[in-house]
Structure formats: structure tokens, C-alpha cells
Amino acid sequence: xxxxxxxxxxxxxxxxxxxxxxxxxxxxxxxxxxxxxxxxxxxxxxxxxxxxxxxxxxxxxxxxxxxxxxxxxxxxxxxxxxxxxxxxxxxxxxxxxxxxxxxxxxxxxxxxxxxxxxxxxxxxxxxxxxxxxxxxxxxxxxxxxxxxxxxxxxxx
Amino acid sequence: xxxxxxxxxxxxxxxxxxxxxxxxxxxxxxxxxxxxxxxxxxxxxxxxxxxxxxxxxxxxxxxxxxxxxxxxxxxxxxxxxxxxxxxxxxxxxxxxxxxxxxxxxxxxxxxxxxxxxxxxxxxxxxxxxxxxxxxxxxxxxxxxxxxxxxxxxxxx
DNA sequence: ATATCTGCAAAGACTTTGCAACCGC
DNA sequence: GCGGTTGCAAAGTCTTTGCAGATAT
Numbered sequence: 001x002x003x004x005x006x007x008x009x010x011x012x013x014x015x016x017x018x019x020x021x022x023x024x025x026x027x028x029x030x031x032x033x034x035x036x037x038x039x040x041x042x043x044x045x046x047x048x049x050x051x052x053x054x055x056x057x058x059x060x061x062x063x064x065x066x067x068x069x070x071x072x073x074x075x076x077x078x079x080x081x082x083x084x085x086x087x088x089x090x091x092x093x094x095x096x097x098x099x100x101x102x103x104x105x106x107x108x109x110x111x112x113x114x115x116x117x118x119x120x121x122x123x124x125x126x127x128x129x130x131x132x133x134x135x136x137x138x139x140x141x142x143x144x145x146x147x148x149x150x151x152x153x154x155x156x
Numbered sequence: 157x158x159x160x161x162x163x164x165x166x167x168x169x170x171x172x173x174x175x176x177x178x179x180x181x182x183x184x185x186x187x188x189x190x191x192x193x194x195x196x197x198x199x200x201x202x203x204x205x206x207x208x209x210x211x212x213x214x215x216x217x218x219x220x221x222x223x224x225x226x227x228x229x230x231x232x233x234x235x236x237x238x239x240x241x242x243x244x245x246x247x248x249x250x251x252x253x254x255x256x257x258x259x260x261x262x263x264x265x266x267x268x269x270x271x272x273x274x275x276x277x278x279x280x281x282x283x284x285x286x287x288x289x290x291x292x293x294x295x296x297x298x299x300x301x302x303x304x305x306x307x308x309x310x311x312x
Numbered sequence: 313a314t315a316t317c318t319g320c321a322a323a324g325a326c327t328t329t330g331c332a333a334c335c336g337c
Numbered sequence: 338g339c340g341g342t343t344g345c346a347a348a349g350t351c352t353t354t355g356c357a358g359a360t361a362t
Contacts, residue, residue: 075231075233077231077286095274095275095278095280097280098283104278104280106274106278108270108274110270111267111270111271111274114264114266114267114270115267115287115289118251118262118264118267118289119251119289119291122251122260122262122293122294123293123294123297124251124253124260124289124291124292124293124294124297125291125292125297126289126290126291127254127290127291127292128290128291129287129288129289129290130233130286130287130288130290131271131285131286131287131288132285132286132287133271133274133275133280133282133285134282134283134284134285134286135275135280135281135282135283135284136280136281136283137278137279137280138278138279138280141279141280141281
């Protein structure tokens with residue numbers, strides 16, 4: 001987490017931008033999360049300890065994190081963007097529980113290989129993809145929905 | 157197309173709603189499209205011949221079409237909803253050209269079977285999924301981008 | 313010193329809602 | 338005529354932008 005902040009500050013320096021107190025606090029808070037955060041929820045996390053930081057600055061810093069390649073922005077169709085850590089790990093997709101909102105990450109090389117096949121047949125040159133599965137997680141199909149969270153599981 | 161309108165009017169009657177001139181015009185315009193339309197673009201299509209119809213009514217009618225099971229709403233992550241005809245065909249997914257915006261539909265039973273496997277291993281009970289591939293279509297990779305359109309191709 | 317940053321307020325894009333007039337049934 | 342419907346305007350949500358004062362280098 002400490003080196004993510006360092007990478008961010010490297011990016012700022014490289015680009016001629018400034019390493020401000022607000023940016024450090026927001027970036028720390030971002031990398032302290034384990035789940036997908038919205039701008040609003042990150043704002044609330046930071047604001048609980050540092051009320052003087054504006055939501056606008058959170059938006060702007062998240063944009064910088066994207067530009068620096070340290071964050072990904074996701075749209076899960078509920079009208080707001082969620083941000084997750086960009087890691088050096090392989091690409092992954094998401095399965096979202098429609099009951100409790102829990103987001104689980106997974107990856108399947110078989111699925112991706114098939115996607116490549118399909119794309120080739122249609123004459124497309126693929127750049128990236130987005131696969132979202134929606135359903136009930138184990139807890140919620142058992143009828144005991146808990147709060148949201150994130151797991152990272154590798155399949156295939 | 158005529159029977160889609162009939163199905164819609166059946167739905168209205170069944171639900172105690174009224175078959176108005178505006179609704180008929182909007183629904184006709186919707187089923188006259190072959191591509192994915194936004195509320196705004198459907199509004200413009202209708203408005204070109206019938207300027208007295210409001211955008212708000214288009215939104216409300218699209219909602220009715222969804223409720224009637226005759227339209228699906230899609231979010232391709234650019235901040236606005238696109239609507240497509242709900243057909244009795246099998247589920248399909250989309251591949252979107254990042255250059256010209258062309259949306260091509262496809263379906264692959266192999267991909268869906270693999271998704272089922274993954275989901276089962278994670279203990280999820282799947283309800284629906286969303287797969288979007290992004291890349292360059294044949295025309296655009298050849299360097300001759302044309303306007304957007306839609307094709308329907310079945311694979312696998 | 314000076315170009316960038318911050319935070320507020322305001323604007324923008326998309327969609328929904330309140331309300332008085334309107335119109336199917 | 339009653340109750341749903343329309344269209345305008347207004348509000349709501351999420352995100353971006355303009356601007357004057359503040360700050361990093």
C-alpha cells in the first residue's frame with residue numbers, strides 16, 4: 001500500500017503535478033479499502049477524519065489515479081462509478097449478488113479464450129471486455145444475507 | 157412489428173392503462189428501429205413527425221415497454237441507457253466497436269456453459285449476465301470507419 | 313514567484329417527479 | 338365523469354467545470 005502511494009507521487013512528479021496533503025490522504029484512503037468504492041463513499045471515509053476535504057477533490061484525485069494507471073473505473077449499471085485498485089494481476093471479472101450487493105472477483109482463462117474465438121469469427125479486433133454475472137451468493141441463496149464485501153477467487 | 161404493438165396494447169388493457177395516441181406513436185417508432193436507441197434519439201425520431209410529444213412521455217413509455225417485457229434496457233457505460241427490442245430469441249451479448257460505435261450482437265452457448273461452471277464453483281446462483289466485448293470492427297481495423305449500425309449474428 | 317490546487321457554487325447530462333390541464337374508457 | 342395521461346417545469350443524482358483564494362515547488 002505504501003508503494004502504491006509512492007508510485008502515485010512518482011506519477012505526479014513525472015507529470016509536473018503537485019503532491020498535496022489532500023491527494024495523499026485520498027490516495028491512502030483509497031488503497032486502504034479492500035472493496036470497490038464510489039467517489040461518494042471514499043469521500044465519506046476521508047471526511048470522517050479530515051472534514052475539510054471536498055468531494056470534488058476526491059473526484060479529481062480518482063481521475064488522477066486512473067491516469068496514473070493505479071485505479072480502474074467500473075460501471076455496474078446502477079448509475080454511479082465504482083473504483084478498484086489496478087493491480088499487476090491478470091484481468092478479472094465480477095459476479096455481483098443482487099441481494100446483498102457483494103462483489104466477487106473471478107477469472108477464467110477458458111471463457112476468455114472463447115471470447116477471442118468469437119471475436120475473431122466476427123472480424124473484430126478485441127481491445128477489452130466486461131463480463132458481469134448477477135445472481136445470489138451462497139449466503140443469500142441460503143436466506144441469510146449479510147452486508148456487502150469482496151472476495152478475490154481465481155478460477156480456471 | 158404490428159403484433160408487437162398489439163402485445164403492448166394488450167398489456168395496457170390487462171393492466172388498466174390507456175392506449176393513447178402518444179403511446180402508439182412512440183411504440184411504433186421504437187419497433188421501427190433496428191438498432192439500440194436512447195430515449196433521446198427515440199424522442200427525436202418521433203418528434204420529427206409529431207413535435208407535440210414530450211421527451212418525458214418517451215421515458216415513461218419506454219418504462220412501460222420494459223414492464224410489458226417488450227424492451228430491454230442496456231447500460232454500455234457511457235452514462236445513458238439504450239433500449240432494444242425484447243425478442244423471444246435466445247439471450248445474446250454485444251460487441252461494441254470503440255471506433256465507430258457499431259454494436260454487433262452475438263451468442264455463444266460455450267461461453268454461457270462456462271459461466272455456469274464458474275458460478276457454481278463460487279457458490280452463486282446465477283440470475284443473468286452481461287458480457288460486452290470492445291474492440292475494432294472489421295471496417296475500422298481496415299481503417300475505413302463508417303457510421304454506426306447493428307448486425308445480428310449467431311455464433312456457437 | 314508562479315503555475316497548480318482546493319473548495320465552493322454552479323452547471324451539465326440524464327432521468328424522474330409534481331402538477332394543472334387533458335383525454336380515454 | 339373518473340382516473341389515468343400529458344407536457345411543462347422543476348427536482349434529483351452523479352459528475353464536471355468556473356473561479357477566487359490557497360499552496361507546493
